[in-house]
Amino acid sequence: MFIGHFGLALGAKTAQPRVSLGTLFLAAQFADLLWPTLLLLGLERVAIQPGITHMTPLNFEHYPISHSLLLQLVWGAALGLGYGLLRRNWRGAALVALLVPSHWLLDLLMHRPDLPLFPGHSPLLGLGLWNHPLAAQLLEAVTFFGGLASYLRHTAARNKAGVYALWSLVAFLLLIQVGNLLGPAPTSVTALAWAGQLQWLIVLWGYWADRNRAAVPAKAPAALPQLAP
Numbered sequence: 001m002f003i004g005h006f007g008l009a010l011g012a013k014t015a016q017p018r019v020s021l022g023t024l025f026l027a028a029q030f031a032d033l034l035w036p037t038l039l040l041l042g043l044e045r046v047a048i049q050p051g052i053t054h055m056t057p058l059n060f061e062h063y064p065i066s067h068s069l070l071l072q073l074v075w076g077a078a079l080g081l082g083y084g085l086l087r088r089n090w091r092g093a094a095l096v097a098l099l100v101p102s103h104w105l106l107d108l109l110m111h112r113p114d115l116p117l118f119p120g121h122s123p124l125l126g127l128g129l130w131n132h133p134l135a136a137q138l139l140e141a142v143t144f145f146g147g148l149a150s151y152l153r154h155t156a157a158r159n160k161a162g163v164y165a166l167w168s169l170v171a172f173l174l175l176i177q178v179g180n181l182l183g184p185a186p187t188s189v190t191a192l193a194w195a196g197q198l199q200w201l202i203v204l205w206g207y208w209a210d211r212n213r214a215a216v217p218a219k220a221p222a223a224l225p226q227l228a229p
């Protein structure tokens with residue numbers, strides 16, 4: 001899953017409007033942000049095997065640090081703690097901590113059984129929606145556009161940058177999604193890993209867009225008609 005993780009982050013803004021979209025992106029996509037570096041360091045492994053699933057040519061051979069449930073819970077706790085200490089917003093911190101392992105749950109729907117529960121000899125799980133392209137795309141689209149609609153309802157642009165930054169970000173995410181779907185398989189794992197590092201740009205883009213938008217306060221209940229004294 002790609003764009004669905006960003007959709008969940010967009011939707012999470014409603015729960016804690018003080019947390020920047022950049023931070024929500026960082027949390028929801030933390031596993032996939034960490035993964036390219038672990039590949040480059042040789043700590044995790046992937047093979048490019050066209051045909052292994054209908055939708056992705058990647059065989060995730062070994063990725064317990066970025067993609068085991070246990071470590072995603074640990075990364076979430078660490079990121080949440082860091083956020084809480086920095087911002088003194090503990091409800092926001094709890095949201096950050098929960099968003100990190102949300103990645104594992106969404107990946108669970110898409111991946112073949114290759115997701116470990118914990119490092120070492122863990123069972124591998126995955127429901128394999130990547131072999132059912134229509135259902136997989138539908139799920140990604142519903143998650144993304146649902147999250148985007150909620151973000152648009154609960155924030156308003158403060159200035160022109162608040163419009164341009166957000167819509168260019170949306171266009172960029174959609175472009176990557178289509179590229180992943182229709183483009184050729186990566187030429188090498190190194191090329192894949194370096195392309196994956198570009199996702200840090202999306203996190204910065206999230207901070208930029210969010211800084212130029214303001215939270216829309218929830219509507220006050222309509223005033224009761226005044227009763228005559």
Ligand SMILES: [Zn+2]
Binds near residue numbers: 001031032067103107
């Ligand atoms: Zn992932």
